[in-house]
Amino acid sequence: MDKLRKHLEEIIALSDEEFEYIKTFFVPKRVKKHQYLIQEGDQANLEYLILSGIFRMFYLDSEGKEYIVQFAGENWWMADYQAYFNAKKATLHITCMEDAEVLCLNLAGREKLAAGLHKMEHFFRVKLTKGYTAQHRRIISLLSSTPQQRYEEFGLLYPHLMQKIPKKYIAEYLGVSRETLSRLYTNSKGR
């Protein structure tokens, strides 16, 4: 739980009592590679803080094609927020790509925390703000950049993922086919 405290204190200051209270809302969980945190149709009322490991969140269309909404590693929060905030069933999948440890927070607990501690409401707002602007960037990138540029941007933004993650998943994240992505960088090696 040390990691949790450190994570929270990057944004808000906490007394020992406050943290003791806060931590009662979080439940630790170990997750192995290939294991799902959430699957389509689940009652996705949990949010996860990743302590270690890597996950990918993806949408599966009616033909069984995957589209990656985001990757997530240490200190990222993950949930099917649409399901989470509207108490609907999940439309996304979250799966583990590298053995992981996470903390689970359920929706009721989260709202109780936010309502009870102004600091925590603030924490969630700040986190959400960052997520919001990140998504914003992604939308602009999807609209205005070529796959080539998106690939390069990805490399700059997530150099560690670039190495660890199979290219086919990066292609799914960028919104191009595996083959097109492969040609992008093999044809531009010299440039």
Next chain:
Amino acid sequence: MDKLRKHLEEIIALSDEEFEYIKTFFVPKRVKKHQYLIQEGDQANLEYLILSGIFRMFYLDSEGKEYIVQFAGENWWMADYQAYFNAKKATLHITCMEDAEVLCLNLAGREKLAAGLHKMEHFFRVKLTKGYTAQHRRIISLLSSTPQQRYEEFGLLYPHLMQKIPKKYIAEYLGVSRETLSRLYTNSKGR
């Protein structure tokens, strides 16, 4: 200012004194068609609540092409959040498409409001949550749907905009060329 109170009270309950205090942070402004709220390079430290009218927010690439990040109408909030939250210069443009009235809130005021009133912090968090999930949907749509489908989804989500707004802007929002969009719906009239 009545509209502001009504808007806030959709999410939080306010006493008269609280509202009196809150409203001192907002500055009303009238905006005419074609007028800019924000231009690239501005010090974009203002956020706007739209009381009436329609705006579009867009990114302009190095070749002068427009890509629409979002449209906004009554009761929407708008800002170049990346500039706003990081105190950087704007990279986006916001322009008026239909005569409008807005309320301006500056960043310092916003943070003071959120810090001083737990309720307002909550309000901002809830609003942000909605924006976050909306963007989420958009990303999935950009990744997984054909232009055809995106056009149809747009019509379902924003029927009023569909009528009021020139098709070329809808094309820019969907991420396809004007010509392609035109062909999409003229070729499927019979279906």
Next chain:
DNA sequence: AAAAAAGTGTGACAAAAGTCACAGCGGTAA
């Protein structure tokens, strides 16, 4: 260690979307 599964690059071809050019329409402003 062997077998199975997953990831990758590449060629040939098909499909989708972009670009350019032009004509007509409709509203706005002088």
Next chain:
DNA sequence: TTACCGCTGTGACTTTTGTCACACTTTTTT
């Protein structure tokens, strides 16, 4: 009213990307 400007549809062509098939490599599992 007339002149202008922005919006729209459409044809011809180019470019980009996707799809399918296959071979090869690497990783994982038994």
